[in-house]
Amino acid sequence: MEKYDFKLAVLGFGNVGQAFAKLLLEKREEIIHKFGCRVKVVAISTGSRGSLVNSCGIDLEKACMDMERLQRFDEKSIDFSRMNSMEIARTVDYDVLVELTPLKIFSGQPAIDHIEAALIRKKHTISANKGPIAWAYDSLKDLAEKQGVKFYFETTVMDGTPVFNLVDETLKLCRVTEVKGILNSTTNFVLEELAKGKSYDDVISEGKKRGFVEADPSMDIEGWDAAAKTAALLNVLMGAGITPCDVERKGIEDIALEQIKEADARGNVIKLVCAGTIENGKVKASVSPKELPKGTLFAGISGTTSVVSITTDLMGTISVVEHDPEIQQTGYGVFSDLLRVITNTQH
Numbered sequence: 001m002e003k004y005d006f007k008l009a010v011l012g013f014g015n016v017g018q019a020f021a022k023l024l025l026e027k028r029e030e031i032i033h034k035f036g037c038r039v040k041v042v043a044i045s046t047g048s049r050g051s052l053v054n055s056c057g058i059d060l061e062k063a064c065m066d067m068e069r070l071q072r073f074d075e076k077s078i079d080f081s082r083m084n085s086m087e088i089a090r091t092v093d094y095d096v097l098v099e100l101t102p103l104k105i106f107s108g109q110p111a112i113d114h115i116e117a118a119l120i121r122k123k124h125t126i127s128a129n130k131g132p133i134a135w136a137y138d139s140l141k142d143l144a145e146k147q148g149v150k151f152y153f154e155t156t157v158m159d160g161t162p163v164f165n166l167v168d169e170t171l172k173l174c175r176v177t178e179v180k181g182i183l184n185s186t187t188n189f190v191l192e193e194l195a196k197g198k199s200y201d202d203v204i205s206e207g208k209k210r211g212f213v214e215a216d217p218s219m220d221i222e223g224w225d226a227a228a229k230t231a232a233l234l235n236v237l238m239g240a241g242i243t244p245c246d247v248e249r250k251g252i253e254d255i256a257l258e259q260i261k262e263a264d265a266r267g268n269v270i271k272l273v274c275a276g277t278i279e280n281g282k283v284k285a286s287v288s289p290k291e292l293p294k295g296t297l298f299a300g301i302s303g304t305t306s307v308v309s310i311t312t313d314l315m316g317t318i319s320v321v322e323h324d325p326e327i328q329q330t331g332y333g334v335f336s337d338l339l340r341v342i343t344n345t346q347h
Contacts, residue, residue, distance in 0.1 A: 003036050006342060007057075009043040009092050011085040011114055012100030016128055016155070017044070018067060019331025020098070021060045027335070035342050043092045045085040046072075047101070052079040055093060086110065089117040096341055098334060099127040105224050105244065108135030119143045119151065124345065126337040128155035128330070133232035135243050150344060152337035153236075157183065157229045158306045160333030161322040164236055165340070167310065174312035176237045179276040181308035182301045183229045186213050186220035187252050187272040192302060195260045195269075223251035226274050226287045234276040237310065240283035250288040263291045269299045297321075 010017055024031075024039055031039055040057035049072035052058045058079050066074045073080055089097060097118035099111050108131030115132050118125045119140065127133065132140055133156050144151035154164050158181075167176065182188065186207065193203040207213030219225050227247040234240035252272055263270050268291040276285045292299040297319060301307050309319040322329070 003032060003038060006037045006039050006096070007042045007094045008039065008096050008098055008338070009045075009088050009094035009118075010041055010098045010100060011045050011088065011111075012102070012129075013044050013046050013049070013063070013067065014100070014102070015327045016330050016334065017098075017100045018064050019327045020100070020334045021064055023328075023331050023335045025060055025064075031339075031342075035339075035346070037342060037346075039338070039342075042094055043081075043083070043088045044073075045083065045088050047085075049073055050075060051081040051083050051085075051088065052077065053081040053083055053088070053092060054079040085114060086117065089114045090121070094123060096124045096126060096338065098338075099125065099129050099132070100334070101129055103129055103131050103228070105131065105219055105228055108132050112136045112140070115140055115151075116143065119147050119149060122147045122149055124150040124341045125152075126334060126341065127151075127153040128334050130156035130228050130232045133235060134228045135231075137232070137235040138241055150341050152340055153232075154337050155330055155333030156232050158308060158320070158322050159325045159330040160336060161306070161320055161325075161329075162336075163233070163308055163310075163320060165336070166318070166320065167237055171310075171312060171315060171318075174314045176310055176312050177278060178311035178317075179230075179233050179237055179274075179308065180298075180311075181229075181233070181274045181306065182271050182298055183274050183306050183308065184220055184223075184226045184272055185304035185306065186217060187223075187226070188302060188304070189213070190221065191252060191255065191260070191270055191272075194255070194257055195264070197257060221251050221253050223249045223272065223287045226251075226272055227285075230274040230276060230285050230287055233274070233308070234283055234285055238276055238278075238283050240276065240285065242283065242285055246285060248284070248286040248288070252289050255289055266291065267294050268292055269294060271298060271301065273298065 045051040111129040227244040273290040
């Protein structure tokens with residue numbers, strides 16, 4: 001098999017980017033053997049920790065070590081660059097853009113612009129950022145199809161769990177009629193700890209220490225993260241054409257121990273449930289706390305575990321559970337999308 005180079009530009013190099021890079025290093029020889037191509041990362045950008053650009057391929061091992069040791073890229077490196085993410089998206093010679101920048105939940109930017117820039121150049125694109133799928137999926141999908149390139153985004157919901165791929169690859173000609181899920185681990189954690197009698201402030205403080213809770217937990221607690229994931233799911237699986245602002249949203253900010261105890265007395269637990277259904281021919285989306293009977297699948301979802309149930313006309317309801325994912329699973333979602341691109345575009 002003749003070997004060829006497959007060049008990546010990676011925008012964003014936080015925990016997910018580094019996990020993805022380590023998978024590329026670990027699986028480098030297997031990729032060459034199985035697919036006949038050498039994957040080379042030719043550019044990496046960060047918001048404030050420098051960028052790397054090298055048309056022959058960046059030393060990924062050094063890039064990861066520098067991030068762990070220096071918390072930034074080494075300015076003395078021959079690959080060090082002052083190029084920003086948009087300059088890389090628009091000018092560097094690559095085959096696949098990998099969009100891993102932080103989520104801007106109320107706009108999807110600048111990730112949308114990064115992806116558009118790549119698609120306009122007829123470059124394949126992978127996104128782990130749910131913003132573009134929640135805010136501009138239809139236009140990005142149409143642009144990718146027009147340009148004849150691939151646009152994948154498995155990591156945007158439930159890390160590397162095959163949800164979009166499941167429907168796309170194995171449920172062909174099935175029409176999705178309903179989607180339900182528990183998709184936000186922070187709210188799972190908070191509700192479980194409140195049920196133990198802990199105060200809200202103590203739970204948030206503990207969650208931050210353990211890494212479950214962001215520095216600003218309001219996006220999770222008020223249901224915005226779940227709304228973005230719901231919009232992304234419904235845009236792709238049900239053609240909803242919505243944004244997070246179109247999701248009927250209620251978070252867990254008003255849930256108190258008394259309500260949890262009352263639910264428990266009825267044999268129920270409270271969970272933040274995401275849902276999409278069809279009413280009068282239109283997709284209706286919601287995120288809200290629900291009482292769920294103990295012993296049911298959704299009631300048993302705890303900690304960082306997530307679940308999504310997809311109801312179709314031909315296959316009924318299929319549920320997928322992701323058990324306590326770590327950062328490697330998120331990195332694998334990006335990695336699996338890359339393998340899809342390679343598989344579907346081989347010479």
